[in-house]
Amino acid sequence: MIILGLDASTPKGSVALLDGERIIAESVTSSTFSDQFLVMVDEVLKGMDGGLEKVDGFCVTTGPGSFTGLRVGVSLIKGLVLATEKPFWGINTLDAYANLVGLVSKPICPVLDARKKEVYTARFKYIDGHLARETQDRAVSPQELCALTQEPTIFLGGGLEPYGEFLSSQLGDRFIDQAPVKNQTVAASAAQLAFKQGAGPCFDLDALTIHYVRKSEAELNRKINQEVVEHGHQSRFA
Numbered sequence: 001m002i003i004l005g006l007d008a009s010t011p012k013g014s015v016a017l018l019d020g021e022r023i024i025a026e027s028v029t030s031s032t033f034s035d036q037f038l039v040m041v042d043e044v045l046k047g048m049d050g051g052l053e054k055v056d057g058f059c060v061t062t063g064p065g066s067f068t069g070l071r072v073g074v075s076l077i078k079g080l081v082l083a084t085e086k087p088f089w090g091i092n093t094l095d096a097y098a099n100l101v102g103l104v105s106k107p108i109c110p111v112l113d114a115r116k117k118e119v120y121t122a123r124f125k126y127i128d129g130h131l132a133r134e135t136q137d138r139a140v141s142p143q144e145l146c147a148l149t150q151e152p153t154i155f156l157g158g159g160l161e162p163y164g165e166f167l168s169s170q171l172g173d174r175f176i177d178q179a180p181v182k183n184q185t186v187a188a189s190a191a192q193l194a195f196k197q198g199a200g201p202c203f204d205l206d207a208l209t210i211h212y213v214r215k216s217e218a219e220l221n222r223k224i225n226q227e228v229v230e231h232g233h234q235s236r237f238a
């Protein structure tokens with residue numbers, strides 16, 4: 001099965017073309033603009049006869065991650081699905097990151113920068129050779145993440161750039177950033193998970209939703225403004 005995977009949820013976006021779990025081509029960018037991803041899609045399809053028509057389905061990371069990037073990625077995949085009438089998979093971004101780590105005995109903790117001095121994270125572990133999720137996704141401060149880490153744990157992800165030094169200093173030997181990480185993109189990792197899922201792909205675009213974990217800045221501002229208006233309305237009639 002030929003799957004085209006796309007990850008726009010992180011600063012280093014990626015596109016990958018896979019045949020089953022085997023990577024055919026990959027492309028990486030530091031931009032989250034949709035036109036850049038279209039160029040990358042063309043790049044990974046160049047070496048395959050038949051191009052887009054030979055793709056059996058599409059895969060996209062659905063968050064958590066950059067609000068803007070997630071919207072770009074999901075919109076692009078929806079466009080490709082509508083144009084080709086091919087199915088799709090939505091894959092959690094942290095799942096895709098955890099899958100980058102090979103078979104290990106220690107817990108795996110992907111960390112993404114969530115801004116506002118927080119990180120997106122979740123905890124995974126290999127059980128009987130299969131990657132299993134131990135916690136739900138959450139947005140926490142680095143300090144909270146340290147308190148939640150009670151044993152030596154493998155950390156990876158873009159959140160280590162701003163917070164890796166802090167985590168290392170606070171956790172000591174509980175912080176491990178040297179692990180057998182696969183030399184491939186997040187998009188490729190997501191597509192591998194899609195292939196291994198067992199459940200069939202989806203054809204209902206209404207089911208392709210973004211997993212934000214927390215509300216966007218715009219949503220928070222709307223809530224604050226609504227509360228201010230309601231408070232002012234109540235004060236006038238008090």
